[in-house]
Amino acid sequence: MKIATWNVNSIRTRIEQVTDWLQANPTDIICLQETKVTDKEFPIAPFTNLGYNCYFSGQKSYNGVAILSKSPASQISAGFSPFLGEATTGVFDEQKRLLTGIVGDICIISAYVPNGSEVGCDKYYYKLHWLKLLKEYLKIALDKFPNLCICGDFNIVPDDRDIHNPKACANLVGLSAAERQALSEITELGLKDAFRKFTSEGGHYSWWDYRAGAFPRNKGWRIDHHYLSSSLYDRAKSCTIDIEPRKLIKPSDHAPVIVEI
Secondary structure, X not given: OEEEEEEOOOHHHHHHHHHHHHHHOOOOEEEEEOOOOXXXXXXXHHHHOOOOEEEEEOOOOOOOEEEEEOOOOEEEEEOOHHHHOHHHHHHHHOOOOEEEEEEOOEEEEXXXXXXXXXXXXXXXXXXXXXXXXXXXXXXXXXXXXXXXXXXXXXXXXXXXXXXXOOOOOOOOOOOOHHHHHHHHHHXXXXXXXHHHHHOOOOOXXXXXXOOOOOOOOOOEEOOEEEEEEHHHHHHOOEEEEOOHHHHOOOOOOXXXXXXXX
């Protein structure tokens, strides 16, 4: 089984790029982030024509997540509240950033972690609280579903191998100690970074700024991840980043990341 994750930065803008990629790269499940479209406007037909079942949770112009699966998914739920309750979740489900479904014996979670804007601002503390809720959510999910894959745009660089110039970027959001600690606490629940099972060296990235020629100069960040429960991690055969879509005209600033189980 191949599972891909891709922040498409507007599904309607990139629809042809995504469908072309799926035809060239047979994939059982693809999780999308930043779809930036309401549910009633999600472009279902191009994907059903390729044999995908479509599940999504979106909002106009911002955020939005989806799971497209060749096999039907069950137990679809959006946001934190189905596991944590509305009293705990509060306003943190207003932004559409989390979608969960069961495909076969695997729990698939498509996640779009808040960017955080800059260290110390309100959006940064919103991000840290969102990550705390994600940790509590995953505690329950892992207990229910021992085969679990959470993938998506985490907006966090796990360590200095995952960014082109860690010293120059040290004060930027995505690299702060609090964010990395929050991610570490999540992985300590029993989740492992699939990419690092197969690739230990630096220089591999999944996001490049549109500005300053970042992509041709490979000034990137690895912020799109697959985290697997131990049972799935043992079954993982490969995990790769496909940079080819980033070379297209008007691409997403992210590249798809693919894990094979």
